[in-house]
Amino acid sequence: MHSATDIILGLYDAWHARDRQAWVDAFSPSASWTNIPTGETFTGPVGMATNYQNWDGPFPEGRCENLTVHAGADLVVAEFIASGTHTGILTTPDGPIPATGRTLSVPFCDVHDVTNGAITTTRRYWDQLAVLNQLGLL
Template sequence: MDRLNKAMETKDKEALARSYATDAVAYTPDQGELRGRDAITGYLMEFWEAMPDVRYNQTGRYESGNVAIDEGIVVGTNTGPLRMPTGETLPATGKQLSVHSCDVATVENGEIASHHFYFDQVEFLAQLGLMRELTSH
């Protein structure tokens, strides 16, 4: 997880990919299950595109055996296109985001084998200014 966080911080695509096993599985609140290193790396890179200044402010870190849990706040400005769970692309809103998150990863042979991403989608959508649009239909 430390290697993953460093790769995210430095936006190092190769180091990001090497953090995951080739057959890793990730579970996300917005895209569901992602299978394989390339799918997971692509998912995370979409956040770089949507928020080039994205950073992770870690507030907690826990390890037990081969499980690592990181808590924090994802902070960034939406200055790039954002792919929505529907497959549509949302144009940049210019809005600042500060979203609470928690990551639970199982590590095998020095690589992440499974990664559960948790973040508050309502908080995310509300800060982008999309809650009214979603509830007005």
């Protein structure tokens, strides 16, 4: 069985490879993901695929740069700089944001719970004001 760190590193590898199925497969079937700044919660395989698309669609070449992982037995914290160019529609709880063509470089922090070789919950934190400012929306 892979360690919790290996599972999380595999998740970000799947993101960089644009392997949506490997991304979804990293989660347990009943997993939940909450984007703390927006209050969105996604559950199960369909939810994980939707959340993936919500980031991949607007930032199809987005990267998690300077990834740092801090791990305990079943808890992994991943810090990174989310970077990319906003070239697609960004889906938000307040409605869609059309592509701005602007680049983004914002610190993110993901807190992952891992049980029996799969991610069971993720809580994602970022500075929403910095994102809106960098996209020219403020």
